[in-house]
Amino acid sequence: MMLVTSGAVAFGKQRLRHEILLSQSVRQALHSGQNQLKEMAIPVLEARACAAAGQSGLMALYEAMFTQYSICAAQILVTNLDFHDEQKRRNLNGTLHELLRMNIVPIVNTNDAVVPPAEPNSDLQGVISVKDNDSLAARLAVEMKTDLLIVLSDVEGLFDSPPGSDDAKLIDIFYPGDQQSVTFGTKSRVGMGGMEAKVKAALWALQGGTSVVIANGTHPKVSGHVITDIVEGKKVGTFFSEVKPAGPTVEQQGEMARSGGRMLATLEPEQRAEIIYHLADLLTDQRDEILLANKKDMEEAEGRLAAPLLKRLSLSTSKLNSLAIGLRQIAASSQDSVGRVLRRTRIAKNLELEQVTVPIGVLLVIFESRPDCLPQVAALAIASGNGLLLKGGKEATHSNRILHLLAQEALSIHGVKEAIQLVNTREEVEDLCRLDKMIDLIIPRGSSQLVRDIQKAAKGIPVMGHSEGICHMYVDSEASVDKITRLVRDSKCEYPAACNALETLLIHRDLLRTPLFDQIIDMLRVEQVKIHAGPKFASYLTFSPSEVKSLRTEYGDLELCIEVVDSVQEAIDHIHKYGSSHTDVIVTENEETAEFFLQHVDSACVFWNASTRFSDGYRFGLGAEVGISTSRIHARGPVGLEGLLTTKWLLRGQDHVVSDFSEHGSLKYLHENLPVPQRNTN
């Protein structure tokens, strides 16, 4: 690690200003008020004098800061000549290597006191000179064959047009060949050398074999530690690279998904269905190729992934067959999605308003190891006319690639191949979650940890998904003996890893020490469910199971928390306090109690005498499931295709203006509801 630092001149300017004031005559000092110090006119200071005065203070600051970490720093002052004179260059090189060998951080600066003042705008025809720190750093990076040169500025990086103009976009990766596509704006506010000089220095360093990142050092975007972020490969600033990757950038992919999606949305519903049917056929027709690609993934993952993950990663003929069946169902249900009229109003004579369903726009679907997610999500996006960016797990690379190719093949029968894009660029998931101008909705498909991470990372883009499923079942004092064990077993044991599995059983106090209670416990023992006792439940027992750490736990396994409540109201309060508003159930024979519970529990799904596991798009009869949402806006609970749609309002008039409807205008609002074509009811 070497450091090229600015700041000596600025540091020195402050110091010299102070000294000048102190050296003024006593008379002046006596006459000056308290705030005079700030207001006094300060003579223009010579930059070289400032640099000399500031250098020691600057070094003292670095010294003190590095000392905190027991790191030793060394000062190196260079001039242009040190690079041109072969002997001097070798000396410098040797000194720096010696320092680095001893884990000492060289702090390098131009020896401003002895060089002519910098002239930023006169350049020696592209020959790099050590007139600013950017050039110095570039020269040093090449001389020392560094791995990476990081140029920190007060702007985010390199933009394709002056920042602030209509279409200015930060360039993520800059290739020397693309240089023409950039127009430079005004200089950076701090230090010498605007962006143009920085880019020139960067390109020079790149030619010399050093990769370069230009980034904002003052407002680090990701974690607050810009250097760490860059070294970890996060998408920060502009990366200068010699090697242009084969594919498009993620921004280009976003554009393609946007325009492809718009074309998809204007197709006839039958055409969208055709694409999905074709994709279903391809899944079975191209089975061998798909399984071959999947085999590659499996082989590479062998030994590196745990057994359950391997199982999720693997595809089989039967998996592909059922995928194809699922896709055909989506195709069938897609006929009635986009362009459905929801509401029609006659606002005035010849002025009719229509609310119709339209796609949301561009979806980003992030899925973990399961490659079978890809065709399913693709079919949902096609059915709803949305553009789609897919980001799959690295372990499924080969499988995802072929499945994506098949999706594009299916799309191309109606010329909308580009509506679905598979993101393979260096962007991490968190990077994608910040592209708020490109993406309208993020759908994470995977563990609740994934959902939580993405909800945290998404900046200004809505995320659809449930981060937790802490489902409750309340067994009322009037519950039927026959039903309870059946319901508890199904809810907890049928598939404990599901988000709609039971996590907390609330039992009415009156049921404690009854045969019914023993029956539940016996069943749980037989099913090998580990019981955790809530604090109240524990207090009722002489020997209780281990007490829960938190009543707000999603076990996702054969574990169950049992707590005692005194009434249906206490059960409701408990659910509101500790639940995740996913699915909550009451078991009772008393209809009044049941209705009270159904009305008062504020969750996405509230059931009476039914298993929590019914909380599912397919079981609800919504057709294809997009996911289960615990969000309170847009879609809530199991989400079908409708969750991927929004609406727009179409108004058809003749030459209607609102001023005609004013108090003394010629027209009155009619607001007649007009009949809407009835929805296809299966």
Next chain:
Amino acid sequence: MMLVTSGAVAFGKQRLRHEILLSQSVRQALHSGQNQLKEMAIPVLEARACAAAGQSGLMALYEAMFTQYSICAAQILVTNLDFHDEQKRRNLNGTLHELLRMNIVPIVNTNDAVVPPAEPNSDLQGVISVKDNDSLAARLAVEMKTDLLIVLSDVEGLFDSPPGSDDAKLIDIFYPGDQQSVTFGTKSRVGMGGMEAKVKAALWALQGGTSVVIANGTHPKVSGHVITDIVEGKKVGTFFSEVKPAGPTVEQQGEMARSGGRMLATLEPEQRAEIIYHLADLLTDQRDEILLANKKDMEEAEGRLAAPLLKRLSLSTSKLNSLAIGLRQIAASSQDSVGRVLRRTRIAKNLELEQVTVPIGVLLVIFESRPDCLPQVAALAIASGNGLLLKGGKEATHSNRILHLLAQEALSIHGVKEAIQLVNTREEVEDLCRLDKMIDLIIPRGSSQLVRDIQKAAKGIPVMGHSEGICHMYVDSEASVDKITRLVRDSKCEYPAACNALETLLIHRDLLRTPLFDQIIDMLRVEQVKIHAGPKFASYLTFSPSEVKSLRTEYGDLELCIEVVDSVQEAIDHIHKYGSSHTDVIVTENEETAEFFLQHVDSACVFWNASTRFSDGYRFGLGAEVGISTSRIHARGPVGLEGLLTTKWLLRGQDHVVSDFSEHGSLKYLHENLPVPQRNTN
């Protein structure tokens, strides 16, 4: 500003470790490998020696850092005795005052080298001693009569139970009387003195007359500058205060709005309507009191607010009357909102699913100077059964207070007074936008700048509102001469400050230099609309108006951008590139072109031969308007009461479990759509 600093011991430990290694025999050094330094066992270092060794390094660091800002620092080392001995105390006091007078920052630390080592857990019965920096700072703050003592730690502040436990909440303001409600967790990881010691020191300082804030110095939450945030009164850490404010905290208000809202939601629709009718009556009955309060606001604002803002702030009898009329409309339309059945499905015999509308939960409505917003928003919240937190502009304090009291009076006729809360605590708007556990939806009502600010500040809470209304009108080559000027005038001139006013006029190239074109320009001249030329338009003219700075501008005034396009497709592309997806219009007589435009423009509202100004909830016939949303999920375009509702799924079974529906189970899914009660059509 005085600084009490930790770090000398830690600083010294590192230095001494290093020195010990260096002082070992040469033989050892020769035998040690390169990484030996880190691995070698280090003898236990004596804290006092460390302190002595570290003090100079620590001071050098502060010195170097303060020098950057031309600030002089001074070192003060004190012991317990310096406070007990009257003479010493007076000396210390005098020295510090002298330094402060000279704008020098005293950096104070215990003279660790000469005091006995600190014993954190033995305390002299509540008597504060200078054994840790928290106590030292408290003592110093009282001795020097400081305004504020800021105690920086590595935790957020004081929690009511050990951080990490189920219900741990950060205490915003701590009053000495509340001490019992806090249980302390383990010590802070850095430095002496856990939170208990910090709180003791804070209370001691508070008794001595100094306010105290305990906050996290390592991960500043708001702007990244914790001290600035605190001094600016932002909601950071825990504030210790003697004076308990009369009202509840915002967290308590959130709880009240939540539970009050839940009660409101379970009322009968007629009861909710009754409340709103009653509020409408109160607005006219209590007119004099309301106008009196408003007069106070107006008097205080006089001279401080611009004329248009004053106009918005002022209430009048006629304003109140029309408010009351609006409220009665909301009451009438509220009958059919909460609890409406949207979908019914028979999943199996005796297993019926129902999707019903329910309130979203707790809304936060932020409005600027207009006090008439309050009753309107209150009525919308009541109609939709939502809890409501209101944050109004400071300039309308008196008006808001009385209007809120009237809303609560109306609510109390059905015992749900607490459902609507007016936030009057020290929280800034940005503070409120971070309360994601309390608030389900934020609705900013005001300028687009307000909306943008809030969208930026909201962390994990959805915001409903349009940040920009850049509306376009495309005049096709087949547009009718008679209609155009009427439509353009109404869209641009009728109320230019509205978000649905026209901002960019796109004209087909064929219309240039036609009489129609001249007619439009003449009309704009007459209406005194300032014209900005798009780059293409400018290139067609010999003498063009000033060219636009950006095609993406919301003027909100009598200014209009004119640009030329070659085709309807180019118009659509322009709208997609520069528009804000609010409202866009085509003027043409060609139905085919019109339908192409209606289908392809991806905006919330797309019109044919109608003014942009129709984009409005009332004009659309949606009844009360919540706002206009340019978001792509939940509600889009003009939003009526429905935008304040979400849904929940109710499933009523007998003892249904999903395992009965498995491949070999006894039951099959029916998924029959059942009839839904038809919607009240006016």
